[in-house]
Amino acid sequence: MKALPKIKRHEILRERLINNPFYTDEQLARELSVSIQTIRLDRARLGIPELRERVKNMARSAESKLRAIDSSDVVGDLLDIDLGSRGISVMTVTQDMVIDRTGVARGYYMFAQANTLALAIIDAPAALTGVANVKYIKPIYKGERLVAKAQVIRQRGNKYFIWVKIRNEKEEVFRAKFIVVSLASGE
Amino acid sequence: MKALPKIKRHEILRERLINNPFYTDEQLARELSVSIQTIRLDRARLGIPELRERVKNMARSAESKLRAIDSSDVVGDLLDIDLGSRGISVMTVTQDMVIDRTGVARGYYMFAQANTLALAIIDAPAALTGVANVKYIKPIYKGERLVAKAQVIRQRGNKYFIWVKIRNEKEEVFRAKFIVVSLASGE
DNA sequence: TTAGGTCTTAGTACCAGGTAATAAACAAGG
DNA sequence: CCTTGTTTATTACCTGGTACTAAGACCTAA
Numbered sequence: 001m002k003a004l005p006k007i008k009r010h011e012i013l014r015e016r017l018i019n020n021p022f023y024t025d026e027q028l029a030r031e032l033s034v035s036i037q038t039i040r041l042d043r044a045r046l047g048i049p050e051l052r053e054r055v056k057n058m059a060r061s062a063e064s065k066l067r068a069i070d071s072s073d074v075v076g077d078l079l080d081i082d083l084g085s086r087g088i089s090v091m092t093v094t095q096d097m098v099i100d101r102t103g104v105a106r107g108y109y110m111f112a113q114a115n116t117l118a119l120a121i122i123d124a125p126a127a128l129t130g131v132a133n134v135k136y137i138k139p140i141y142k143g144e145r146l147v148a149k150a151q152v153i154r155q156r157g158n159k160y161f162i163w164v165k166i167r168n169e170k171e172e173v174f175r176a177k178f179i180v181v182s183l184a185s186g187e
Numbered sequence: 188m189k190a191l192p193k194i195k196r197h198e199i200l201r202e203r204l205i206n207n208p209f210y211t212d213e214q215l216a217r218e219l220s221v222s223i224q225t226i227r228l229d230r231a232r233l234g235i236p237e238l239r240e241r242v243k244n245m246a247r248s249a250e251s252k253l254r255a256i257d258s259s260d261v262v263g264d265l266l267d268i269d270l271g272s273r274g275i276s277v278m279t280v281t282q283d284m285v286i287d288r289t290g291v292a293r294g295y296y297m298f299a300q301a302n303t304l305a306l307a308i309i310d311a312p313a314a315l316t317g318v319a320n321v322k323y324i325k326p327i328y329k330g331e332r333l334v335a336k337a338q339v340i341r342q343r344g345n346k347y348f349i350w351v352k353i354r355n356e357k358e359e360v361f362r363a364k365f366i367v368v369s370l371a372s373g374e
Numbered sequence: 375t376t377a378g379g380t381c382t383t384a385g386t387a388c389c390a391g392g393t394a395a396t397a398a399a400c401a402a403g404g
Numbered sequence: 405c406c407t408t409g410t411t412t413a414t415t416a417c418c419t420g421g422t423a424c425t426a427a428g429a430c431c432t433a434a
Contacts, residue, residue: 021246239419
């Protein structure tokens with residue numbers, strides 16, 4: 001590779017660092033056949049931080065994102081809860097929840113919000129979802145603030161029947177009915 | 188803080204670095220009232236890498252995890268697909284998919300696997316889930332390898348009716364029926 | 375042709391956060 | 405008293421940079 005024009009090089013640089021932030025300036029310099037100083041100037045002009053900063057930022061943001069869907073028991077923020085009866089959670093749809101091509105939120109995020117809220121309101125040390133009936137009423141887009149309301153509508157033995165409805169600012173966008181099994185008393 | 192016994196210090200050090208890997212040796216030294224060299228010896232003895240390595244490892248592992256549930260269009264690995272008709276994906280249940288307290292996989296992972304597979308087999312540039320009916324048959328535990336099979340059972344206009352069944356090694360553990368709407372032709 | 379501008383490269387000093395190796399101080403036990 | 409474990413200090417070196425100065429390369433307009 002040789003003597004690319006500056007603008008082209010900037011494009012390549014930006015793209016390279018997006019899908020592999022672990023490059024050092026030295027590697028980039030070699031691959032683009034320019035000096036390290038040129039790469040540094042480029043990064044400065046493009047506002048791209050140094051390797052260590054990039055990696056640190058990834059580690060930090062990844063940490064919080066993982067917390068959101070992996071580590072917590074409730075997806076979204078629990079606003080209000082009345083154990084054994086009802087609960088409310090909110091979640092804001094961020095860039096990484098939507099399908100790039102269409103800008104529509106992936107369905108399993110709403111499912112996750114509704115499902116975890118349903119499980120949270122069960123007054124038992126452990127509970128499992130048995131059945132879910134889900135209806136996606138409207139597509140949901142980035143930036144929308146989703147409010148989920150859950151309500152226990154019937155309880156029979158260790159089975160709970162729970163309705164969850166999710167609204168955005170204007171209207172109902174999702175609803176689900178869960179049958180949740182409490183594991184408190186035997187199996 | 189002063190003059191802790193060595194073993195105690197090791198415990199604290201390990202714990203501190205687990206829930207905040209961003210400490211430098213210098214900070215740790217100050218907080219534990221020992222010299223930097225002592226911290227370095229401790230790390231060496233405990234096999235804990237330096238700050239930059241820790242951060243790099245986090246960034247790398249987080250990257251792959253995020254790809255799994257955020258960036259890819261299919262949760263799990265797509266093994267086989269016959270557009271407009273059927274598809275198969277597999278997913279292995281890892282530690283971070285289970286609820287620590289019970290060791291049972293969170294329900295929305297199976298939902299995500301089934302739902303994304305259902306969407307993937309639709310032969311259209313974009314599709315949305317309209318309705319989902321889900322049954323969790325057996326609890327699923329860490330390490331299980333889940334095979335999801337999806338099949339389009341009916342198509343009416345831009346609506347597809349899809350069955351997805353998930354099995355572990357031995358038996359069926361989950362099934363779902365989705366009604367998926369293709370956005371290809373209008374709205 | 376020449377002066378001025380932009381790009382690129384080189385070189386130097388400095389920094390954080392380490393590794394590696396050596397040596398010295400100190401306490402405690404037998 | 406000597407040995408042993410633990411801690412601290414010191415020094416040389418490493419990577420992947422920042423910040424700054426300076427000089428050469430190349431193009432363009434007067």
